[in-house]
Amino acid sequence: MENMGTEISGADIQHTTGLSSGTLYPIxxxxxxxxxxxxxxxxxxxxxxxxxxxxxxxxxxxGLAKSSEVFDMFAEGAPA
Amino acid sequence: xxxxxIVGLIIALLTEETLGWMPHFAxxxxxxxxxRVPTHLIDRCEEEWLAHLDQIPGRVSxxxxxxxxxxxxxxxxxxxxxxxxxxxxxxxxxxxxxSYAFVFLxxxxxxxxxxxxxxxxxxxxxxxxxxxxxxxxxxxxxxxxKFRTDSSRIGYLxxxxxxxxxxxxxxxxxxxxxFVGPSPETPERIRRIEQVVxxxxxxxxxxxxxxxxxQIKHPYGSSIKNVKERLFYDLCYVKNLSxxxxxxxxxxxxxxxxxxxxxxxxxxxx
Numbered sequence: 505m506e507n508m509g510t511e512i513s514g515a516d517i518q519h520t521t522g523l524s525s526g527t528l529y530p531i532x533x534x535x536x537x538x539x540x541x542x543x544x545x546x547x548x549x550x551x552x553x554x555x556x557x558x559x560x561x562x563x564x565x566x567g568l569a570k571s572s573e574v575f576d577m578f579a580e581g582a583p584a
Numbered sequence: 585x586x587x588x589x590i591v592g593l594i595i596a597l598l599t600e601e602t603l604g605w606m607p608h609f610a611x612x613x614x615x616x617x618x619x620r621v622p623t624h625l626i627d628r629c630e631e632e633w634l635a636h637l638d639q640i641p642g643r644v645s646x647x648x649x650x651x652x653x654x655x656x657x658x659x660x661x662x663x664x665x666x667x668x669x670x671x672x673x674x675x676x677x678x679x680x681x682x683s684y685a686f687v688f689l690x691x692x693x694x695x696x697x698x699x700x701x702x703x704x705x706x707x708x709x710x711x712x713x714x715x716x717x718x719x720x721x722x723x724x725x726x727x728x729x730k731f732r733t734d735s736s737r738i739g740y741l742x743x744x745x746x747x748x749x750x751x752x753x754x755x756x757x758x759x760x761x762x763f764v765g766p767s768p769e770t771p772e773r774i775r776r777i778e779q780v781v782x783x784x785x786x787x788x789x790x791x792x793x794x795x796x797x798x799q800i801k802h803p804y805g806s807s808i809k810n811v812k813e814r815l816f817y818d819l820c821y822v823k824n825l826s827x828x829x830x831x832x833x834x835x836x837x838x839x840x841x842x843x844x845x846x847x848x849x850x851x852x853x854x
Contacts, residue, residue, distance in 0.1 A: 526653070556634040
């Protein structure tokens with residue numbers, strides 16, 4: 505949650521969460537399709553920097569609201 | 585002493601080569617896996633994953649990442665459709681298909697040769713095989729191989745026993761066709777059906793097959809109602825893909841063929 509409001513790449517998220525890529529990328533796509541995350545390409549020319557562009561993710565207001573709901577739920581204990 | 589040094593050198597060389605090629609292999613693997621996701625996401629996944637690969641320092645970690653991208657692409661491609669299929673099932677089914685096709689090819693080799701021989705003496709001017717365009721897995725077209733038969737007596741007999749369908753075993757070996765799966769249809773037919781049934785291409789998540797759940801459950805009729813019913817069975821099959829289900833479908837097909845009342849062993853009834 506310390507990354508809230510900043511854009512981070514899939515590699516950073518993997519580094520923080522420790523999820524394997526086979527788990528991480530399907531989740532990221534799903535969250536994006538549900539509107540919890542937005543993403544955009546890194547603003548560089550791949551030919552100039554000599555590597556592919558990274559994709560940056562940003563949490564949306566919807567995602568923020570939903571995630572705090574989830575965190576609250578964990579704080580109270582899951583509803584019976 | 586000399587031998588030890590030579591062997592040591594060779595091992596060192598091989599290790600060096602392998603380590604050197606590993607990142608290239610990892611990139612190749614990611615490109616292959618990215619092709620498996622839905623078409624509109626292919627470019628994005630490829631670039632995003634390659635960028636991620638670039639940020640991984642170790643060679644072995646790079647390799648592991650690229651292998652894991654298989655799992656990612658599998659999950660993404662099945663997301664909206666068959667989330668319960670675990671990623672190794674299609675892999676396993678392909679291995680089974682290949683082995684059985686191989687054994688079957690060897691067993692039917694005498695018949696294949698005999699039929700080819702009969703057809704060649706009958707008519708040596710025309711090519712022995714015909715190729716018919718069909719829609720395969722992930723909506724990719726492939727050519728269904730059959731023996732070319734004419735309206736002669738031999739041609740009639742060969743068709744009557746379905747021997748003209750035998751070369752399709754090569755389609756199975758090539759991985760274009762499976763023993764069990766939705767029936768392979770022509771691109772035109774698919775286009776026509778899709779205008780009325782937009783979800784129709786969802787059945788192309790798996791390889792088409794010689795026999796299938798829809799073919800044994802609801803083999804006849806080409807009205808839209810029948811097509812929809814068959815699609816329902818096809819989608820049931822895709823969602824519950826498993827080696828056991830395949831075995832059951834094959835047994836039911838055999839029973840139907842033996843009792844001469846059910847589906848034809850091949851579904852290419854056009």
